[in-house]
Amino acid sequence: MIIERVGEVDYKLDFPEELEGIHSTFHVSHMRKCIADETSHLPLIDIEVDEQLNYIEKHVEVVDHKEKQLLHKTIPLVKVIWKHRKGSDATCEVKEEMHKFYPDLFK
Known part of the structure; x- marks a missing residue:
């Protein structure tokens, strides 16, 4: 969820507590409209990230x-x-x- 607009094209997002290590301000070009779909929900426990916080497939x-x-x-x-x-x-x-x-x- 968007918390506030920071500058002309940057937005600060509200992340769950599990993602507190991720920088929460993003340029508008990195954001996409999201319509919640419970069938595509991926539990955060199942997601692995490396030391640079890149998603590991x-x-x-x-x-x-x-x-x-x-x-x-x-x-x-x-x-x-x-x-x-x-x-x-x-x-x-x-x-x-x-x-x-x-x-x-x-x-």
Whole structure:
């Protein structure tokens, strides 16, 4: 919820107590209209963040492999299912990058 307007394009938000370590003032370009939908509620207990307070996404499994043909090269892709991802549960990622950051997916 917006508490107050700070300057011309910045707003201070009211966060729950669990999020007290997060800076509460945001530029208007980082805000989106939110219509509460109880089915999309994600309990804060299930969310993990790193020391810079970045959201940590957890991969579940690779469900498909394919190749994208460009003009002079082919890029291997994998379809990955993610836990706690808003919107689609699966994304296509570059296989080489996924193998570098998540080698346990390919064992």
